[in-house]
Amino acid sequence: MLTGFGGQLGREWVDHFTQTGLEFNAFGSADLDITDEKAVDKVIADIKPDVIINCAAYTKVDLAEDESERCAEVNTLAVGYLASSAAKHGAKFVHYSTDYVFSGVIEDRITFPKGYPPNHGGNPQNVYGRTKWEGEEFIRNTCEDYLILRVSWLCGKHGNNFVKTMRRLASERPEINVVSDQFGSPSFTDQVVFNTIKLIDKQASGTFHIASDGLISWYDFAKEIIRLSDVNCKVNSISSNEFPQKATRPAYSKLDCSETEQLTGVKIENWKTALQRLIYKLV
Numbered sequence: 001m002l003t004g005f006g007g008q009l010g011r012e013w014v015d016h017f018t019q020t021g022l023e024f025n026a027f028g029s030a031d032l033d034i035t036d037e038k039a040v041d042k043v044i045a046d047i048k049p050d051v052i053i054n055c056a057a058y059t060k061v062d063l064a065e066d067e068s069e070r071c072a073e074v075n076t077l078a079v080g081y082l083a084s085s086a087a088k089h090g091a092k093f094v095h096y097s098t099d100y101v102f103s104g105v106i107e108d109r110i111t112f113p114k115g116y117p118p119n120h121g122g123n124p125q126n127v128y129g130r131t132k133w134e135g136e137e138f139i140r141n142t143c144e145d146y147l148i149l150r151v152s153w154l155c156g157k158h159g160n161n162f163v164k165t166m167r168r169l170a171s172e173r174p175e176i177n178v179v180s181d182q183f184g185s186p187s188f189t190d191q192v193v194f195n196t197i198k199l200i201d202k203q204a205s206g207t208f209h210i211a212s213d214g215l216i217s218w219y220d221f222a223k224e225i226i227r228l229s230d231v232n233c234k235v236n237s238i239s240s241n242e243f244p245q246k247a248t249r250p251a252y253s254k255l256d257c258s259e260t261e262q263l264t265g266v267k268i269e270n271w272k273t274a275l276q277r278l279i280y281k282l283v
């Protein structure tokens with residue numbers, strides 16, 4: 001059972017199910033509002049899924065600062081409904097979370113050079129991150145068989161993301177400004193689906209990270225996107241102060257994926273390789 005099938009990760013899952021012929025039931029927000037507790041439980045009781053994959057989320061990070069109640073309904077309360085119903089009906093619950101659950105201070109680049117480990121405590125700095133952390137806590141307190149999979153800087157061929165935005169801006173403007181003082185590593189939706197399947201196959205349960213190998217700034221990322229896209233556009237480095245946003249963003253939010261790598265036995269892919277594949281798909 002898949003929720004949030006209309007989003008960028010949800011659509012990647014639909015592609016995977018369609019290509020592999022795996023039996024699945026997918027729900028968009030119009031078919032199943034996950035904030036409707038009774039509807040959620042009824043669907044799960046009817047379908048009796050082996051696995052529930054939740055790709056539904058409130059993801060408008062800046063708007064969340066003004067819509068904190070709605071954000072919490074979707075990212076915390078509704079996640080609790082899904083988790084409780086999954087536990088009641090014996091389904092494994094697979095849920096996606098974010099690097100924004102961590103404090104993201106730049107000093108942590110020294111403390112955690114490989115990235116934040118999955119068991120590091122949450123200390124979110126914005127509403128979206130706080131609601132996602134509280135959603136995670138619901139799952140850890142409710143389910144025995146679950147996967148909380150944190151991803152960062154998510155991008156793929158579907159929906160809106162940084163890669164597509166940079167390509168569009170580069171085709172419209174002679175130069176673009178991109179922040180160079182926020183560091184992390186992108187998660188690509190095809191990598192996320194692949195690693196999720198590997199973790200399910202290994203019967204893993206707990207909190208894990210899925211992102212690509214390497215540590216870059218948004219500026220580094222933009223430069224490589226433009227280079228691979230073969231467009232003539234200059235990328236200028238700016239600081240976060242020069243690009244004010246409503247929600248505070250982490251300065252450092254790399255996710256340590258070693259536990260995922262050890263468990264799946266598959267080396268985490270470098271961001272440049274994964275980006276090259278995505279650009280090829282977008283052409």
Ligand SMILES: NC(=O)c1ccc[n+]([C@@H]2O[C@H](COP(=O)([O-])OP(=O)(O)OC[C@H]3O[C@@H](n4cnc5c(N)ncnc54)[C@H](OP(=O)(O)O)[C@@H]3O)[C@@H](O)[C@H]2O)c1
Pocket residue numbers: 003004005006007008009010028029030032033034035054055056057058059074078096097098099132151152153154155159
């Ligand atoms: N995007 C990122 O950069 C990023 C980074 C880190 C982590 N993540 C996490 O990764 C996961 C997937 O993100 P994404 O980028 O694929 O998100 P997305 O493209 O914004 O998709 C989210 C989906 O959730 C659906 N949804 C929202 N409220 C719902 C509700 N009440 N009931 C049912 N469905 C609802 C939306 O449907 P409608 O559009 O119809 O409302 C949308 O299809 C999320 O858990 C997100 O928090 C994302």
